[in-house]
Amino acid sequence: MKLGVYGLGRFGAFWAARLADYTDVVAFSRSPKSDIDPRIGLVSEDELADCDAVVLCVAISAMEDVVSRIADRIKPGTLVMDTCSVKVYPVSVMQSSLPETVQILGTHPMFGPDSGRNGIDGLPLVYSPVRISFAADSFYRDLFRKMGLHLVEMTPDDHDKTAAYTQGITHFLGRVLQDLHLEPSPIATLGYSKLLEIIEQTCNDPEQLFLDLQRYNPHTHEMRESLKYSLDRFMTKLKEVTGLPA
Amino acid sequence: MKLGVYGLGRFGAFWAARLADYTDVVAFSRSPKSDIDPRIGLVSEDELADCDAVVLCVAISAMEDVVSRIADRIKPGTLVMDTCSVKVYPVSVMQSSLPETVQILGTHPMFGPDSGRNGIDGLPLVYSPVRISFAADSFYRDLFRKMGLHLVEMTPDDHDKTAAYTQGITHFLGRVLQDLHLEPSPIATLGYSKLLEIIEQTCNDPEQLFLDLQRYNPHTHEMRESLKYSLDRFMTKLKEVTGLPA
Numbered sequence: 231m232k233l234g235v236y237g238l239g240r241f242g243a244f245w246a247a248r249l250a251d252y253t254d255v256v257a258f259s260r261s262p263k264s265d266i267d268p269r270i271g272l273v274s275e276d277e278l279a280d281c282d283a284v285v286l287c288v289a290i291s292a293m294e295d296v297v298s299r300i301a302d303r304i305k306p307g308t309l310v311m312d313t314c315s316v317k318v319y320p321v322s323v324m325q326s327s328l329p330e331t332v333q334i335l336g337t338h339p340m341f342g343p344d345s346g347r348n349g350i351d352g353l354p355l356v357y358s359p360v361r362i363s364f365a366a367d368s369f370y371r372d373l374f375r376k377m378g379l380h381l382v383e384m385t386p387d388d389h390d391k392t393a394a395y396t397q398g399i400t401h402f403l404g405r406v407l408q409d410l411h412l413e414p415s416p417i418a419t420l421g422y423s424k425l426l427e428i429i430e431q432t433c434n435d436p437e438q439l440f441l442d443l444q445r446y447n448p449h450t451h452e453m454r455e456s457l458k459y460s461l462d463r464f465m466t467k468l469k470e471v472t473g474l475p476a
Numbered sequence: 477m478k479l480g481v482y483g484l485g486r487f488g489a490f491w492a493a494r495l496a497d498y499t500d501v502v503a504f505s506r507s508p509k510s511d512i513d514p515r516i517g518l519v520s521e522d523e524l525a526d527c528d529a530v531v532l533c534v535a536i537s538a539m540e541d542v543v544s545r546i547a548d549r550i551k552p553g554t555l556v557m558d559t560c561s562v563k564v565y566p567v568s569v570m571q572s573s574l575p576e577t578v579q580i581l582g583t584h585p586m587f588g589p590d591s592g593r594n595g596i597d598g599l600p601l602v603y604s605p606v607r608i609s610f611a612a613d614s615f616y617r618d619l620f621r622k623m624g625l626h627l628v629e630m631t632p633d634d635h636d637k638t639a640a641y642t643q644g645i646t647h648f649l650g651r652v653l654q655d656l657h658l659e660p661s662p663i664a665t666l667g668y669s670k671l672l673e674i675i676e677q678t679c680n681d682p683e684q685l686f687l688d689l690q691r692y693n694p695h696t697h698e699m700r701e702s703l704k705y706s707l708d709r710f711m712t713k714l715k716e717v718t719g720l721p722a
Contacts, residue, residue, distance in 0.1 A: 237589040345666035420591035460655040
């Protein structure tokens, strides 16, 4: 079984190395960096399309372009799996662009190079089977479990609803708080230290991921509106209770 | 050396027990609970005023009332120490209400029953000497260091400026986020789990502390305005970049 990872950005390089602990992995990158795990052979886009499975580790906003580039080169029976932080949009791109003979699996590993720095054991991976054989389904459930991951099966829409109010709100707040230039302090409370960790972790990810999370998840708009509503409500409440300007 | 703790609320009961590890502690409470550390003798308000030092563990908004209640009963040379989460206001109350013969020390232990649950070793305590003898100053610096605390000397105004953008913003966000009814999720990222911990920790404290932090710290108004400004800026930026409604 040979997996072909498409994209060796920050997440792709990390994910390819985790997969290489359990199976053969090759990878294609438009601009390969020098610090790629030595077990991962670099291949051309054509060679990648020839793998048993293609694991897409590209920006959400690049999905349409990348899927259309590989659609005609992939053999019948091959499995294409995305790893995007939203699910409805990339799954619909794969469904509309890939031939009927190609298998489709949506995944979202709920971690990255920062949160998985000390190992990924017990961390959640969202698993959305779309068009997949019994054998392939068993193989990938098994693989992810062997990797120590907590497999959570969800429909793409359930994922997006839940992720908007978990990962989505965290990334949104991380960016808003970064804008305030908060700094480490000798009088930091434990809670404030956690706030700084959230900023660091979310802002370490590419800005593209932040924008894509807010743009391609159909539920983040409502999340942002709710957050703004609650903030305004508290500003008003403080004004009423304390008699001070909000 | 006998310390008299005034107020056995959530923080007072916790702080009295920590102090009792190193010195004799008695306490006065208007409504004593049953689960007070057995080493702490309960005394009347008059007996408390007779201690070598009085440690005020009362709500910021109760400072004026409590200080004026004890002002006439305190012997010359006694030290009165507050533990409020803001410093300019309580220090000015103590300065204007206590006789010149009474010593005054501002402190802010930057932790509480939740963040100090597993011990207070290495946690910061803000130390603002106001009117204090050399001997008493040495004694309390020594006591807090023996307790393992990281003593940070600051003026009341420097404390309030810094605390607005550390503890103040954390508590404000904790309450705003609680309003959104965020819940634990099987697909929680590490960052989201930290967000939930912040909500739990800040909202476990009395609502009075939240309101007082926002009301009696002269710098939290600017902090809230900055937060709202950054949030609005990101809503607008997302609208521009993604072409979606903010």
